[in-house]
Amino acid sequence: MSIESLFLSPVYLPMLGAALILVTKHFFTDRQRRVVEYLSALIAFVLPLIAFTFLIQPVLAHHQVHMILGTWETALGIHYHFDGLSFLLISLNLLISIPVWLYSRKTGPHQETFTVIFLIQSASIAATSLTADLFNLFVCLEVMGVTSYVLVASSEKDEALLSSFTYLIFSATAMVFFLIGTFGLYRISGSLAYDTIALAKNSLSGSDLLVARLSLVLIVVSVLLRTAVIPLSGWLVGAHSNAPHAVSALLSGVLIKIPLFALVRLLLLVTGTELLGSILAWAGGISTLVGIIMALREHHAKRLLAYSSVSQIGYVVAAYGLALASGLETEKGALLLALALLYSFSHALAKATLFMTVGRATDAIGTKNLHRARGALSELRAQGERFPFTGIAYLIAFLSISALPPAIGFWGKNTLVYLTKGHGATHLLSITSVLTIVAYLKLSRIFLPSKTTGVQKTVSSCSVLTNLSLIILTSLLLVGGIWYIELQTFVVQVLAPLGATTATLTSYSAAQDLLKTGITLSFALLIFFIGSKTRFEKRFEVRKGPVVSFPNLFFGFALLIAVMAWQLLIRGGVL
Amino acid sequence: MKRTLFIIKLIFILLILALAIFPVILSSHSWPVVSRDYLYENALSDTGAVNTVSSIYLGYRAMDTLGETLVLLVSITGTMGILINLGRENEEEEAVSFSLAPEKRATNAQRTHLLEVVASKLGPVVLLFGFYVMLYGHISPGGGFQGGVIVASAIVFLALGTETQTKLTNTNVLGRIESLSFLVLIIAATSGVFFESGFFGNPIKSGSSLSANFIILLNIIIGLKVGTSIAVMCIAMMGGRRGH
């Protein structure tokens, strides 16, 4: 087996699995199709995971492969680049996709074609992480987008249709601007491969540089839309809260992070991204704060989780922006990028677990309203859950996302905030840490014992597969927390070829922050009790769901373009 | 007040986007000739296709085409899923089958004798033309996607024009062809990985006198896939298949 066939396996094996399911759907009985679905999932997720264990060694040895698909000897072909970054992104996708798929067997969308679309999405995520070609990035993002519109719309609710439609129009329009950006860059470089584009762009001046920078801004903003950083996050809440639980878990966990890191490959090569990084850091900082405040104002369980995703992705974007701002060749920049990736990993695990457990609990109770939903544990027991898997998984995910020991999030958030010190956006991150705990304490009330016994009879969602998926995610959260230092060293070393080859971990240990965590926690508890005992909470909350307004969505889009273009052109010295 | 705010927002958005794309669209940089010159020299010997456009999208950049096929597959599955859910509400209503005898059809089936006569005569000709476009994609403008769409319209013509349901308008048969051609496409794409020609490389380069063999093969597979899947969707929209 060549190394190409190993690292391309997450691209072609899911497609093969999808094709197999389609064939059995048309040629065999329903029963056989279900068997083949399991087989295909095995092919699509487990085989690449095994292939990736063979790749740990080469990746640790900083082995990189830059290839052109199909052995053409010209820059016209599609360039794929395999290194530590794509290794980590694909592993993240595989590790989250397996539990999500297992969970979807019992609760998820029951359409025949769900698994087919799910597998195609997985393939597109892998391709996005590998590609080093601008137009191929466009195609991969479109595949990713179309699969998520369909998955969101696969919910039975009518609101999901509107959310899917909003998401579709917004991101399809942005992708047209991506094409205009591609046009500008192709015109100046005559190529679509990142390295050729960067080479051509870095030697430009005058009006050509203006065109190149504007094209770059269009591309970056269109890709950031998928990441849902604050001025662009209007579509996320509807899409993620109305989708089926399993889909929400995947969208919030994996899909919003992949495009951001896929962009690194291009941004690393072109010069003048420091200003861009600084804007991203501010956008990330503002996202964290606005996202969590919106979450606090929400009384709908899944919308609270969705707003919290906006807030959490802000941490990732802030660290990512600061990494770009200080340059990846510096030690700090390299470390920050590694931490951004690690934090997105920890958030993916926690948020997937939260969506699954909260989805299961609110289904059992029969309402998603946080003021009425109580007694999830007893309801779940009444439906046949003998051991409280849901409650325990929720508790650990809660600890992780609120940055409390021993879960992975504690280390992740504290190291991240420590490293971002010195930039204005850090203060926003610190305030958010307190508010995040308050928001999740509010959400946790659904597990409080209820005064009235429920009469709601819903279909039981307890099954071996669901429990298994929760066990996998929970143990990953705990294992990541216990061996965090080793994990961090591994990630830093794997990412080393991207920037500073000498980047070593500073001797920071988050354990020193235990005291600070204690203070944060007590502040949070104080706010929570004041809020819940007084009438302040009710007055603070919004009554109805968010309104869809296209002018507002595109206002954010235009605003970010304006800010970025202003910074790059005026401060970057073109105009 | 609300109206004014809306107009201000609209003007702001349009102004910013116009300012951002105007310089890009009106860039005075001369168009690069490097790819064109390379293709002019080498495309024929590399891929065997006279049509350089098809040597790009089925040769050099075949991965894009695969992605495009995936988008088509997902959007057709999604569209069918969304529309079939719609039919579930009025389950008792007999589905409108265009292959039923005229008196059995529901009244809303908009079919006239004129349509039937024209469509049934036109169908075979269009079908033949579709296969021509598909098979000659490597030497003339055309290819799998274009040919496939023409084949799909021919199938729709036949479905509209014939009283009895033939194999060609049976969604089960079409679905089988679609799924098989998708499987063959994926196998053709991945087999290169194991034959040292790389992902989407040409695994059958040697061993054939026809130089554009791989492009012809891909054109046929993609044409069948596109044609059958669009035909299935159109037939489903006309009510030819009942929801699950």
Add this chain to the structure above:
Amino acid sequence: MVIERILIFLLALVGFSAIVGAKNIIKKVFGLNILNAAVVLLYILEGSRIGEQAPILGEGVTTIVDPVPQALMLTAIVIGVCVTALALALAVRLYKATGSLEIDTISERLRSEH
């Protein structure tokens, strides 16, 4: 030489303003298509500046246009059509659910269901 591109630019703006400003969701889908078509025209037009003949090699063919934008747009057109199909299917469902095609009315009726 510039006038075509200014027309394309205006076409793109027409499409974009329909997406942002139109109340009717079908008009939004139309706007998306117009915007898409403007970009396709832009690529094809600019790619054809460097030659006179269609990019099909053969006897006497010397100055072909750049085939790369044509191949790229082939992909972009198909993707655009797929997205349109999906958007229209969603629009049909939204109409069945709420009885309206106006985005504000749809949003209002879906919210008041709860």
